Amino acid sequence: MAKINPIAKEIPFYLTKQISEGAAAEPGAVNLSRGQAGFLPCQKIYDEAKRIISREDKTIFRYEKSAGAKDLRKSIASWYGRMFDLEVNPASIAVTVGGTGAISLTLQTFTKFGDQIVIPDPSYPFYTLSAAHSLDGRDITRLPLGFNKVSANNLRPLIKNNMQMLILTSPHNPTGFIYDKETLTGLVDLAEEKDFFIMYDENHFPEIYDKKKHLPVHLFDRKRKFSIMLGSLARLGLQGERIGWAVLPESPDITSTFIAQSPFTCTRAQRLARFVLDNYENLEFGREFQIYEEKRNWLIPRLNELEGFTCPMPEGTSYAFPNIRRFVEAHKKKLMEKVRLESKKRNISEEEIELSMRYNSILVYKYMLYHAGVGCVPGIAYGPNSDDYIRLTFSADKQELEEGFSRLKERLFAL
Numbered sequence: 001m002a003k004i005n006p007i008a009k010e011i012p013f014y015l016t017k018q019i020s021e022g023a024a025a026e027p028g029a030v031n032l033s034r035g036q037a038g039f040l041p042c043q044k045i046y047d048e049a050k051r052i053i054s055r056e057d058k059t060i061f062r063y064e065k066s067a068g069a070k071d072l073r074k075s076i077a078s079w080y081g082r083m084f085d086l087e088v089n090p091a092s093i094a095v096t097v098g099g100t101g102a103i104s105l106t107l108q109t110f111t112k113f114g115d116q117i118v119i120p121d122p123s124y125p126f127y128t129l130s131a132a133h134s135l136d137g138r139d140i141t142r143l144p145l146g147f148n149k150v151s152a153n154n155l156r157p158l159i160k161n162n163m164q165m166l167i168l169t170s171p172h173n174p175t176g177f178i179y180d181k182e183t184l185t186g187l188v189d190l191a192e193e194k195d196f197f198i199m200y201d202e203n204h205f206p207e208i209y210d211k212k213k214h215l216p217v218h219l220f221d222r223k224r225k226f227s228i229m230l231g232s233l234a235r236l237g238l239q240g241e242r243i244g245w246a247v248l249p250e251s252p253d254i255t256s257t258f259i260a261q262s263p264f265t266c267t268r269a270q271r272l273a274r275f276v277l278d279n280y281e282n283l284e285f286g287r288e289f290q291i292y293e294e295k296r297n298w299l300i301p302r303l304n305e306l307e308g309f310t311c312p313m314p315e316g317t318s319y320a321f322p323n324i325r326r327f328v329e330a331h332k333k334k335l336m337e338k339v340r341l342e343s344k345k346r347n348i349s350e351e352e353i354e355l356s357m358r359y360n361s362i363l364v365y366k367y368m369l370y371h372a373g374v375g376c377v378p379g380i381a382y383g384p385n386s387d388d389y390i391r392l393t394f395s396a397d398k399q400e401l402e403e404g405f406s407r408l409k410e411r412l413f414a415l
């Protein structure tokens with residue numbers, strides 16, 4: 001009998017989506033595992049979305065150009081100019097099916113069988129999913145980071161002869177750190193010296209605090225040869241529109257080669273994306289990220305008050321990524337007993353219970369969900385060296401955040 005690809009079956013058990021579903025299945029749980037934006041787009045965006053669909057426009061339901069609408073590619077270039085004083089050639093931009101579409105295509109186009117890809121640990125799980133599971137024979141090296149950043153110094157010793165790509169994320173999901181000029185310059189110099197690409201995922205670009213600035217890597221890759229920048233509208237409350245993009249290295253016909261390997265994105269969504277980027281400064285995003293910053297400032301000191309939790313202040317994103325190692329060490333036996341008991345009540349399979357016993361972060365995730373009614377993401381979802389962490393989102397409503405924290409404070413230690 002024909003069978004599905006066995007690798008597809010093995011696909012990581014703890015994807016963030018499954019975690020959200022776990023929290024949704026728990027009645028009354030406060031779900032702080034979500035990766036969705038914490039706000040809805042402003043009224044002007046709804047008005048424009050309605051206006052866009054009209055019978056007068058004969059092309060709205062037609063195919064767009066595969067690399068994306070010409071006007072949208074110009075709008076993306078103009079947005080980089082206004083935001084970052086960065087000149088981008090619209091001919092190097094390809095519009096993709098969300099940020100994830102841009103990630104898959106970058107890995108497919110710029111790496112081949114046998115190539116080394118360095119993925120920091122922790123990192124957004126889709127990178128490994130795409131590089132190690134969807135593509136054949138890539139040589140994945142994880143770079144254990146904890147709360148550190150990738151730098152030329154910690155990367156250099158890992159580079160092998162087959163090195164082809166480094167994956168960088170700024171602001172970084174899940175730790176929230178952002179890359180500065182010096183680090184980026186060092187990494188671009190190393191890419192030039194050792195001849196590899198940097199895939200720079202700037203999906204979380206607007207979620208930056210303390211008046212810090214996001215720096216697109218092309219500011220430092222002046223030759224535009226070694227880096228690919230990836231963006232998306234997901235953080236702007238428009239995640240369902242599935243609009244992402246890649247700014248590719250300068251090379252003839254690069255966008256057609258890149259996009260030929262994939263289905264292209266929806267015409268109507270591209271029109272709305274153009275409106276959003278052209279009017280970016282007037283669509284109330286600044287206010288929304290100000291609210292995120294206030295919630296971050298409220299949550300992080302409180303997390304650090306929990307005995308055994310350590311959480312540095314994230315510079316960006318909407319995530320807290322506390323280290324919970326000391327908490328587990330202090331209570332491991334009790335946590336295991338409680339999780340086993342609560343799992344049995346819920347008819348959780350032995351296999352899944354075994355995972356909770358094996359991984360500290362899954363143990364804490366389950367304990368928090370069953371005992372405190374708070375959903376989070378176990379650190380192990382972000383890489384094998386990140387089992388001492390959990391991820392909580394602070395883009396949730398302030399009320400939800402307050403309720404979530406008060407439950408943690410009251411119930412976490414009521415063992």
Ligand SMILES: Cc1ncc(COP(=O)(O)O)c(C=O)c1O
Nearest residue numbers: 035098099100124173203232234
């Ligand atoms: C770092 C990073 N890149 C890409 C994505 C995916 O973006 P999209 O929803 O546009 O596919 C996410 C989503 O959470 C992300 O955190």
